[in-house]
Amino acid sequence: MAPIEPFKIKVFTFVILCAVFLSYTFWLYSEVPAKSKPANTLAEKGKMIWQQKNCSACHQLYGLGGHLGPDLTNVYSRRPEIYIRAILQAGTPVMPDFHLSSKEKDALVAFFKYTNTTGTADPKSFTQHLDGTISQP
Template sequence: MLSKSQARLFFLGGTVLFSVVFLGLTLDTIRQTPARSGEANLDASALRGRMIWDEKNCMGCHTILGEGAYYAPELTQVLKRRDENWVRGFLRNPQAFYPGRRKMVHYNFTEEQITDVISFLRWIGQVDTNGFPFAPPLRAAAERAVNSAKGSAQ
């Protein structure tokens, strides 16, 4: 059992020690951020795309780096799953794509605005996120189940 003064020392020592650890980790994060985010690749077009992203509140439906709303797909790696031309065509008129399904807003973007949004998505896609978003772990099992269900339906 600790005496009162030992308990105080233990508390103060622990607080100081972990404050130092916390500060050290914070400084390390600040030091690593420019390289990990690829800050140097953030050109004027990507910055304009970022403004469009905010002005149009894309995060009201989408997530990016896991932040935002869960109504529409995560977009951090959208250019890995979709061709740039596909995204360009989609942003020209999203409502022409999945007829009869939930819809994305048709923003009437100019070609330059679409280029800027794509530059921003390209920049976000190269940020080192420690592998986020991860591939769904059950995808292979789900595909097998769907294929065997198709087989038995036939």
């Protein structure tokens, strides 16, 4: 039997790698359910205020953002609502008072209530799987 041409081996390897890549990609995207929780309109307003006032200059959501203040993804379960409102009302020696109206405070609280339902912020609590995906407890 004649030896297989090196070019054919290369083409064969290329085709196999493409097939493996495509089937893995298909498996990954069809297996992992995309969990989407629609935000209600008040929480969406809160998100806009969060962006306009640039709260993420000092705070993180899901571990991303500035590090002068704490991560606020789960602040709603960590702190009583009245405490959150008090901070939003008056600021602290480090955090400026943004002179928010009571509607703006309601919206921000709704936003924190929403982010709290979307998962936990601490990546250390994530479980890493062999296929490279992560899940939360």
